Amino acid sequence: MRTPLIAGNWKMHTTPSAAAAWMRSLLEDLDGIDVSNVELLLNVPATHLAVLAPIVAGSPVAIGAQDVSAHAEGAYTGECSAAMLLDAGATYAIVGHSERRQYHHESDALLHDKVVACHAGGLTPILCVGEVEAERESGAHETTVLRQLSGGLSGIDLSRSDDLVIAYEPVWAIGTGKTATADDAQAMGAVIRSFLKGRYGPLADGIRILYGGSMKPANAAELLAKADVDGGLIGGASLQRDQYLAIATAAPR
Ligand code: PGA
Numbered sequence: 001m002r003t004p005l006i007a008g009n010w011k012m013h014t015t016p017s018a019a020a021a022w023m024r025s026l027l028e029d030l031d032g033i034d035v036s037n038v039e040l041l042l043n044v045p046a047t048h049l050a051v052l053a054p055i056v057a058g059s060p061v062a063i064g065a066q067d068v069s070a071h072a073e074g075a076y077t078g079e080c081s082a083a084m085l086l087d088a089g090a091t092y093a094i095v096g097h098s099e100r101r102q103y104h105h106e107s108d109a110l111l112h113d114k115v116v117a118c119h120a121g122g123l124t125p126i127l128c129v130g131e132v133e134a135e136r137e138s139g140a141h142e143t144t145v146l147r148q149l150s151g152g153l154s155g156i157d158l159s160r161s162d163d164l165v166i167a168y169e170p171v172w173a174i175g176t177g178k179t180a181t182a183d184d185a186q187a188m189g190a191v192i193r194s195f196l197k198g199r200y201g202p203l204a205d206g207i208r209i210l211y212g213g214s215m216k217p218a219n220a221a222e223l224l225a226k227a228d229v230d231g232g233l234i235g236g237a238s239l240q241r242d243q244y245l246a247i248a249t250a251a252p253r
Contacts, residue, residue: 082121
């Protein structure tokens with residue numbers, strides 16, 4: 001069975017010092033709660049990683065980055081390499097979140113290079129895919145997601161299924177309070193799984209496919225119960241400890 005990955009995405013919220021206090025409280029809250037059936041991850045701003053790393057060391061909580069440079073090193077002002085993020089405490093990096101695709105014009109070709117950079121630098125990429133509302137309404141959502149997958153994963157080999165996570169995030173559901181129905185999330189999860197099987201054969205059975213887009217305590221159990229929803233990428237609700245924990249404990253055992 002795939003261990004559900006309950007991945008927060010803090011986006012550009014909190015400061016390192018506020019995050020440190022938040023994380024200490026989360027670890028206290030976790031005392032006495034059985035989370036052995038899930039993997040807990042919070043993708044935080046790059047400035048927070050080195051502050052949070054010693055706090056989460058030895059705990060069930062991992063930390064990750066929200067973006068990564070496609071380059072290993074060099075004159076790329078403002079960027080952080082996979083090796084830097086790993087050294088600062090990250091084990092995962094989100095790649096191709098729709099906000100980066102939209103505001104930073106990140107292309108599938110660039111995201112492919114970021115996936116390569118993650119693998120070379122020791123991070124697990126969480127590759128985000130998802131259609132905008134007009135594509136969903138015109139019935140082009142599967143074509144869009146398949147195009148994003150084939151562009152992002154072109155020529156990427158895997159030796160372990162844990163080396164890749166896919167997040168299906170319909171853009172119209174992010175931060176809007178609109179959630180895909182659990183059946184729609186499952187339908188796309190199955191499309192993604194079948195693409196991965198064609199590409200990676202039996203390894204695809206172990207690759208986690210997350211759903212993201214207004215996941216909340218109220219809808220998490222239904223979404224996480226679906227066969228091809230192996231966790232969540234959670235924005236707003238992951239900044240609230242009680243909501244994040246309620247989602248984590250809604251995962252099937
Ligand atoms: P949301 O964000 O949960 O606030 O909709 C999800 C995401 O952007 O990853």
